[in-house]
Amino acid sequence: MSEPAGPAPLHGIGVSPGLAGGPVLRVAPVPPLPAPVPVTDPDAEADRAVAALREVVAELTRRADRSGEKTLVDVLRAQAMMADDPVLLDAVREHVLAGTDAPHAVDAAFATHRAAFEAAGGYLAERVADLDDLRDRAVAVCLGRPMPGVPSPGHRYVLTAWDLAPADTVDLDPEQVVALVTESGGPTSHTAILARALGLPAVVACSGARDLVDGTVVLVDGTTGAVRVDVDPDELAAAETAERERRTAVAATSGPGRTADGHPVALLANIGAARDLAAADGAEGVGLFRTELLFLDRTREPELAEQAEAYREVFAALAGRRVVIRTLDAGADKPLPFLHQTDEPNPALGVRGLRLVRERPELLRTQLAAIARAAEQTGADVWVMAPMVATRAEAAQFADAVHEAGLPKAGVMVEVPAAALRAGQLLEVVDFLSIGTNDLSQYTFAADRQSGVLAELLDPWQPALLRLIAEVGTAGRAAGKPVGVCGEAAADPLLAPVLVGLGMTSLSMSGRSLAPVRAALAARTYADCERLARLALAADDAERARKAVA
Amino acid sequence: MATRTVTVGSASGLHARPAALFVAAAGAAPVRVTIRTGEKRAVPANSMLSVLSLGAKQGTEVVLEADGEGAEATLDSLADLLARDLDAEEPADV
Structure with missing residues (x-):
């Protein structure tokens, strides 16, 4: 009897060399608004909506505290202030007390400001995307889902996504992300450029990447474009050792x-x-x-x-x-x-x-x-x-x-x-x-x-x-x-x-x-x-x- | 009621960093402050979204209003903040 074969490896285009592995986490999608539900306890529901906004403020503040980049810190703090806005919080409460459930109340409260920003045009119209991002985050928390965007679980992982946008790269912490795998993208996409800049192994145009379930342990070969699925811990450790040796040998060459x-x-x-x-x-x-x-x-x-x-x-x-x-x-x-x-x-x-x-x-x-x-x-x-x-x-x-x-x-x-x-x-x-x-x-x-x-x-x-x-x-x-x-x-x-x-x-x-x-x-x-x-x-x-x- | 009329001094207008600094200062003030442009409805100065929506640019005249103890001093410091070019005080490290 032969050993049962593991799942077939996935293949894409290797765009940033190196070998790294770990559990997969996806860029969380924007959750769609579910059908409205009747509110039985308006006070508790209002608290839930406000708590969701507070959680968004806390997350943005954490990111600002972690980031050393002055410009980014300013942007994150300004966004946190938008989510912490007393007028917005009042509007959310009013919507809930009028019978709207928490996610829809959040959506409605943001919609008012969104319309005002859009009507103003210019700089404010460009900030509509920021409002949408804040709304999506708060709605996700209301629904008990992860906030959309690049996860920050506090441990090392392989990031998978349909493709990465420049905005995602702002949230990407190279201390946690060990490799990138995207379903879409090409050798000159933002994902590829970012991966090379950070020295992270990356595979793009990898069919099946977005079907990988969170937590699946994969081994990413950014040189060949292969992504092995359900890798056991011994194998992962051996691959990491080999990779360290390879990097040491390469680094040993110097001079012009x-x-x-x-x-x-x-x-x-x-x-x-x-x-x-x-x-x-x-x-x-x-x-x-x-x-x-x-x-x-x-x-x-x-x-x-x-x-x-x-x-x-x-x-x-x-x-x-x-x-x-x-x-x-x-x-x-x-x-x-x-x-x-x-x-x-x-x-x-x-x-x-x-x-x-x-x-x-x-x-x-x-x-x-x-x-x-x-x-x-x-x-x-x-x-x-x-x-x-x-x-x-x-x-x-x-x-x-x-x-x-x-x-x-x-x-x-x-x-x-x-x-x-x-x-x-x-x-x-x-x-x-x-x-x-x-x-x-x-x-x-x-x-x-x-x-x-x-x-x-x-x-x-x-x-x-x-x-x-x-x-x-x-x-x-x-x-x-x-x-x-x-x-x-x-x-x-x-x-x-x-x-x-x-x-x-x-x-x-x-x-x-x-x-x-x-x-x-x-x-x-x-x-x-x-x-x-x-x-x-x-x-x-x-x-x-x-x-x-x- | 205490009132101050002041011209926005920041190059980018009452947006981005200047707005954040102003709203944070208004939020920390001991009295409730409102801000308006022209004859439009006054909005709470501690609301980032409302302040941004004013769309005040460099040179726009805004009116600050507040009531109660400390209103005069609060408006003095907020008016001073608005009149400065906060963008120019931005460190040039990027």
């Missing part, structure tokens, strides 16, 4: 990036603020400094002095090293309140990135002046690049603006196929190119970055994407100018040698991905990289390209 035969490849970090530098310890510099963080949630443009201070903080920490700073990349999935952009039917194809400068030239002037001021005060080697550039004329205009600000190095991102196809012409007017593979995939395959259904098209191993990267690599070699990748593709240790073989001179990624990529490059000669690049380019599809190289 180079192939086995000494061909240098600059290994750089992607950051959004000075605090990300801690995780980027082993980087030779910064290949992508995103400046959006400073602008988010602002009702007016941050002033020159404030911008300069934020940039100076980063530059000062990198004295003597390269910092590639990207000018404001707003629009599309990153709208900014102070820009008052009109609704666009296709924001990803609309006025975003450098295109904003057509209408708001002063935005770029101020930002470049702030960068120049910060660069002057520090010893960092500051390079400036623009997002969403399609033509040589746009690149030339940007380079002129950068030089006018007194900054020596100007480059542009290659995110649009038009830019990749004309990389040689772009390099006539700029000093370097940096490929944003996430957007380049989305625009090459006409597939939304957030779409789980289209994940396979967004796979960075797609030969058509590699072909465009090769165009850029060839142009870079011909011009003798640096060309690199700063998208998530650079963080894949298997793909990194291929990118080098395609002509990339730098790879930029989240800090935690540096060590595995450094180790992968050190194991190959430059001739190996070129051979692997040819194999991947010649493959029929992404899956075969990966297999040809592995």
